[in-house]
Amino acid sequence: MLTHPAAADDLAGIALVDGPGPDSPGHDRDETLSTAALELARSASEAEVAAAVRVAAAALLPERSLRLSSAAPAGWHLLLDEESQDEAVLRLPLRAGGTLLGELSVLGAAPLAAVRTSTVAELAAHIALALARLEYGRLLSGVSPSEDPDAFAATSFRDALTNLPSRMLFHDRVEHALHRRSRHVHPVAVMVIDLAGSVTAVKEGMGTGARDRLLVQVAKRLQRLVRSADTLARLEDDRLGALLDDLDSAADAGLVAERLLGALDEPFVLSPGVPLSIQAHVGIAVNSGAVESAVELLEKAAGAVETARRRGVGCEAAHGRLRSASSPRRAAR
Numbered sequence: 001m002l003t004h005p006a007a008a009d010d011l012a013g014i015a016l017v018d019g020p021g022p023d024s025p026g027h028d029r030d031e032t033l034s035t036a037a038l039e040l041a042r043s044a045s046e047a048e049v050a051a052a053v054r055v056a057a058a059a060l061l062p063e064r065s066l067r068l069s070s071a072a073p074a075g076w077h078l079l080l081d082e083e084s085q086d087e088a089v090l091r092l093p094l095r096a097g098g099t100l101l102g103e104l105s106v107l108g109a110a111p112l113a114a115v116r117t118s119t120v121a122e123l124a125a126h127i128a129l130a131l132a133r134l135e136y137g138r139l140l141s142g143v144s145p146s147e148d149p150d151a152f153a154a155t156s157f158r159d160a161l162t163n164l165p166s167r168m169l170f171h172d173r174v175e176h177a178l179h180r181r182s183r184h185v186h187p188v189a190v191m192v193i194d195l196a197g198s199v200t201a202v203k204e205g206m207g208t209g210a211r212d213r214l215l216v217q218v219a220k221r222l223q224r225l226v227r228s229a230d231t232l233a234r235l236e237d238d239r240l241g242a243l244l245d246d247l248d249s250a251a252d253a254g255l256v257a258e259r260l261l262g263a264l265d266e267p268f269v270l271s272p273g274v275p276l277s278i279q280a281h282v283g284i285a286v287n288s289g290a291v292e293s294a295v296e297l298l299e300k301a302a303g304a305v306e307t308a309r310r311r312g313v314g315c316e317a318a319h320g321r322l323r324s325a326s327s328p329r330r331a332a333r
Contacts, residue, residue: 029060029119032056032059032060033056033060033119033122033123033126035056036052036053036055036056036123036126037126037176039052039055039056040052040053040126040127040129040130041129041130041133041172043130043134044134045134046070046131046134049068049127049130049131049134050068052130053066053068053104053123053127056123057123060116060119060120060123061106061116061119061120063108064106064107064108064112065086065106065107065108066104066105066106066107067088067103067104067105067107068102068103068104068105068127069102069103069105070101070102071094071100071101071102071103086107086108086109087107087108088105088106088107089106089107089108089109089110089111089112090105090106090111090112090117090120091103091104091105092104092105092120092121092124094124094127094128094131095128095293096128096129096131096132096171096175099132101128101131101132101135102128102131104120104123104124104127106120122179125175125176125179128175129171129172129175129176132168132171133157133168133172157169159233159234161212161215161216161234162215162216162219162234163219164219164223164232164233164234164240165231165232165233165234166233166234167233167234167235167236167241169231169233170231170233170235170241170243170294171294171295171298173231173243173245174188174190174243174294174297174298175293175294177243177245177246178287178292178293178294178297180245180246186245186246186247186248187247187249187250187253187286187287187288187289188243188244188245188246188247188286188287188297189243189244189247189250189252189253189256189284189285189286189287190241190242190243190244190284190285190286190287190294190297190298190300190301191241191242191243191244191253191256191257191260191282191283191284191301192235192239192240192241192282192283192298192301192302192304192305193222193239193240193241193242193260193280193281193282193305194238194239194280194281194282194283194305194308194309195215195218195238195239195240195278195279195280196238196239196309197279198214198238198278198279198280199211199214199215199237199238200238202214202270202276202278206270206271210270210271213270214268214270214276214278215234217268217270218240218264218268218278219232219234219240221263221264221266222240222242222260222263222264225256225259225260225263226242226244226256227244229245229246230242230243230244230245231243231245235298239305241298241301242256242260244256247286250286250288253284253286253317254284254315254317257282257284257314257315258314258315260282261280261282261314261315264278264280265277280314281305281308281309281313281314281315281316282305282308282314282315282316283300283301283302283303283304283305283306283307283308283315283316283317283318284301284304284315284316284317284318285297285298285300285301285304285317285318286317286318300318301318303318304316304317304318
């Protein structure tokens with residue numbers, strides 16, 4: 001959790017400034033939120049997170065006071081305004097990866113309109129991702145962004161072996177896709193690609209080096225098959241994840257899964273003249289309108305891939321939809 005007393009001193013005294021309101025000429029809500037998301041993603045400390053929130057709130061809610069606080073008992077607590085006597089009219093938990101990081105509250109004498117509530121909710125999602133990135137990077141790298149920016153960034157966002165986005169960055173992108181989904185009609189799909197049997201067999205039979213070469217080849221092959229707007233990530237040792245954003249229909253996710261599985265059917269070469277066939281399964285979860293988090297969608301996809309392995313099929317979707325009729329994938333040999 002975020003328990004950095006020094007950060008509280010840095011954050012103290014930050015106040016909102018007057019800015020153009022959402023209804024003023026030339027104001028662009030989406031542009032303001034996009035700018036805030038970018039600044040939050042660049043933040044290297046809680047102080048910089050608070051500064052980015054201050055700028056966004058000045059434009060989006062100039063007449064309101066906001067409170068931003070850590071969930072940890074010894075964590076920082078900040079009132080983004082002069083001391084206000086108003087009560088909170090909206091409280092939004094800041095969650096990422098299933099962890100409660102803190103809370104964003106809007107203070108005032110009257111409730112917010114629905115459109116303002118939606119705006120604050122999207123801002124809160126960006127804040128949570130920024131805070132989670134900071135904490136996740138510290139835990140993995142053992143350093144703060146200021147101590148070793150390169151090590152921090154590498155462990156936060158990229159898998160060192162495949163150079164694919166990390167699980168943390170994957171969560172970030174799924175959350176952003178789901179928030180965009182709230183304003184559009186196109187479904188968002190998450191896939192879990194399981195290589196467990198093959199990875200284990202290669203490691204036991206050929207060694208860790210061969211296992212690593214296999215994962216690098218798999219990543220490169222699948223990366224060529226996904227759109228630039230989509231995300232292929234390494235979730236853990238033997239699993240990859242794919243985010244398919246802005247699909248025309250939920251059925252398209254099944255077609256993409258079949259294309260990926262077809263590519264994995266082609267043999268790999270880890271040693272000269274020795275082709276290797278692998279086993280893979282894909283689990284799919286599609287968000288077509290219900291309010292879901294990245295964690296929930298990923299859990300559904302993970303459950304679907306377990307079902308695919310158990311049933312011996314190449315692809316399975318949450319709720320039994322989009323199931324592939326393909327035969328079981330060949331075991332690694």
